[in-house]
Amino acid sequence: MDFLCQAIIFDVDGVLINSDPVADRHWRLWADRHGVDYEAIARIHHGRPTVDTIRQVAPHLNVVEEARIKESAEADDTDGLVTYAGAQELLAQLPRDRWGVATSGTRRTVSIRFPYLGLPEPSVMVTANDVQRGKPAPDPYLLAAERLGFAPADCLVIEDAPAGVEAAAAASARVIAVATTNRAEDLARADAIAPALAAIHISVKPNGLWVHISPTA
Structure with missing residues (x-):
């Protein structure tokens, strides 16, 4: 399947960076500390802001402060972080003004992880x-498109989580879902599903960015 777009907006965790070992480690620590069922967290946290996850599983806590503490500790932890195959090559071939990221993580986390893993600065x-409303609200993708200088409909989003796919669709952007952290059937709202990031190929043309999805990575 092929797409023509003017800019690409990437989610970060689950798309460019495999941060599952770090996220799981810190969510388990947090769950143990507060007596919360980790499995309840695991079912909902992918693609959502930390504060929203905590609000759902432990609304009696000071959710803003708890999110701040957890995010700070997680941002400093790089043990087990790796990029997904093809991430560096994909970003390197894109004009710098034609791509950006929209993540449920914090600015500090991205600012630490990108240089640590050798990824170019967005x-x-x-x-x-x-943003005040994170994914699945469209706000992150609407703001990213605005900052890139293109209408959301002219942008292509690459996501891995149902919440992110929903956010991109609500922003009127087209979206490719990579089946890295979720099952393909849970990503059915996407315009297309790629088996992995390495299956996505981009060509820079005079009329925009041509994006092709191979059936295998």
Whole structure:
């Protein structure tokens, strides 16, 4: 399947960076500390801001402060972080003003992880710090498209989580879901599903960015 777009907006965790070992480690620590069922967290946290997850599983806590503490500790933890195959090559071939990221993570987390993993700095970075409503609300992708200077409909989003796919669709952007952290059937609202990031190929043309999905990575 092929797409023509003017800009690409990437989610970060689960798309460019495999941060599952770090996220799982810190969610388990947090759950143990507060007596919360980790499995309840695991079912909902992918693609959502930390504060929203805590609000759902432990609304009696000071959710803003708890999210701040957890996010700070997690941002400093790089043990087990890796990029997904093809991430560096994909970003390297894109014009810097034609791509950005929209993540439910914090600005500090992205600012630490990208240079640590050798990824180029995004020209546009929308994080949980930049919006009042995180995914699945469309706000992160609407703001990223605005900062890139294109209408959301002219942008292509690459996501891995149902909440992110829903956010992109609500922003009127087209979306490719990579089946890295979720089952393909849970990503059915996406315009297309790629088996992995390495299956996505981009060509820079005079009329925009051509994106092709191979059936295998």
